[in-house]
Amino acid sequence: MSEYIVEMKRIVKRFPGIIANSGVDFRAKPGEINGLLGENGAGKSTLMKILYGIYQPDEGEIYLDGQRIERLNPAKALKIGIGFVRQSIKLIPDFTVAENILLGYQPPFALLNLKKRRQDVEDLAERYGLNIDPDTKIKDMELAGQQKVEILKALFRKVRILILDEPTSSLSDIETEKMFQMIRKISAAGVTIIYITHKIEKALELSNKITVLRRGEVVGDIPLSECRISKEELVDLMVGESIALRTCKYTTEIRKGEIPRLRIENLCAGSADWGMPLKNISFDLFDGEILGVAGVSGNGQKELAEAVFGLRAKTAGCLYFSGEILARQSPKEMIARGVFYIPADRDGEGLLQDLSILFNANVEVHSCEPMASPGFLKTFGIRTPLFQNSRKMKNYAEGIILQNRVNPPNPLAIVKHLSGGNAQKVLLGKVLACSPKLVIVHNPTRGLDVKSRAFVHERLLELRKDGKAIILVSDDLDEIEELSDRIAVMYEGEMVDIMPCGVSRSLIGKRIAGIKG
């Protein structure tokens, strides 16, 4: 009998153009909480997808209880007691909690027997202190609840090893704390937990052992019970080079008499059945300024960003751009004026997933000189740019890749194969290359590792230094405090206050909760 419940030896996994794992060794002792730490694209998820049989390793061996396991697939993995809660929720939205948990649990022609089974589900939820109604449909649940269902689904199958891939990435602090309590409870029940994260504090708080991955290799395997390690040391391990954690503060400049880049007066937009309606929003935004927009997600921040960009029709109010009233407001018009929007939903709204970096970089500019030209038609007096110049487009994309250190540095790489950080670099880079006057960014660093996050912040600060105006909408209060010159707080579609930077956290917290006094 082996000391380890799981042993992965010299795992190698290659993808076109990328080596995700190059000879990774990973082992876990029974009943422990194992932190798997690394930046985006370090190969954490790939390693665990191999352990769960979603990917086949190109080389390497997997042992469970000392026994070699070959040709693993998800069905087999579940059968031998490995459960995997993926980062993106893999539940059927139209099914109830009970149906989702039962899916694939019984042999094909077994009767569902929903009544009895839903009782089992309820009992199990109770045992782990979860308040879940088995008859609720997933699409009617909050994200935190859906995550609990995912974990419950694994527990229902009596897994011995539970892999959690960034389970707290979209949870609030209170929900994260609850999730940690639950994970400890599960661990206490004898389940080995592998916890994938890029957040150092979280890994330190929860784990018995931390394995650090960098660029597909293990750079540290640290049993926390035996030795102590500081946060800084872990950052160094993860990133490979020291990056100073930035603590910058800016003083507000008083800018009376200057024409604001953007002035919004009594803006109202939207209706209740499509997001949060905006009520009477007014503010000025000057060049060289970052306006942070804070608030609990869903209080109209996204709607505000979309209304300014012209994606959402306003019902009342005026917008002035450089003192000029915006009569017609469409994204096309706004882009022509130099206003760009970087949406929070990178995959869905920001980038074209199935196309290459080359195409994504050229989306806004492909029909302008010099990416396109009238070519020989010019001799006939035709000025419409009809012909694409593919070499210019490629150079343009390569420029963006170089400036933003996108990995892989290949303009033909398909965007959906990039890690989150690299995808965000492409998105940010293509906007910056258009020399914008006003940029609206929404959650620009969500799900990004320390290094990419620092990079994004650096680019935003550069932009500010160049005298551009930035609206930074973010759920991450640290980010807002770090970068903003002024902090606006949204609550139920209203802008409750605009404060200078440097005000106390507790005051911001009060405003976020909707308390005006």
Place this chain on the structure above:
Amino acid sequence: MLEDILSAGARIAVPILFAALGEMLIERSGLLNLGIEGIMEVGAVTAFLTACFTQSIGFSLLFAILTGLILGLVYAYMVINLYANQVLTGLAIWVLGEGIAAFAYKVFLSKLPSITIDGVPRLPIPYLEKLPLLGGIFSQDLFLYASFPLIFILWFLIYKTSFGLAIRAVGHRPTAARDLGISPIRIKYLCVMAGVSMMAVGGAYLTLTITNAYYHPTPYIGIISLRGFIAIIIVILGSWHPVRIGIAALFFGIADATQMRLQNLYPAVPTYFYIMLPYLAAFITMVVLRRGDKPLDLSNAYVQEK
């Protein structure tokens, strides 16, 4: 008169119902099969030819299902393994099926012992056939009776068994199902095979019991005369639910039977107006009714990670 319309409506409904139930099963697994018309046509001609040569209803059905399965597997391979566009593949299967049917009929026409067949005998159910109003429905053939248990079996399969849950999951989110050890590819294949069998039986019903003959008037529209496409509407009308599909098919059959009788009653109105009526009724109900259990991942290609 009313009893007459009911029983005629039920007979008209049967082939559409079989096809619609088959299509429902296929769509539940996330595939959109627009080739029903072609599969039914092939089923119809195979059943007719086999019945001509062997006089056996059993063999006719068996061969109809086999030829339907061949077309269905071509479709399944194209869309599941080659990720072909499902709409285009379906339409191609339709035209292919029409071509095969017309060709097969031409080839065998000279060798046929007769151009009509005896067809499936009627088996009135004792006592039930004497019921007022519904009596007509209970003095029909075995196919028609079989459609009632078929509806029930499909309902039970989809809503009460673990396999049904897996089918629904694959139609909604195949990657999620795959993570739980379900093979979406296998389920899609099984659903296509079961579905096209039902479609082929629907086509066979037409030649074996309604027309007792085969004809193929135009290159693209044969004896099925677009019933396959009506089946697609019936699936939506019945919001992917077997029982509601049964009701929708019967409703369409009754509307069709009614318009035929109206043609005789008021011959002054052009025939085409009457022929339009059931489609109009289906169209209006389709707009009015709720969408129901539509599979979320319908007609998207499922690509398995390697």
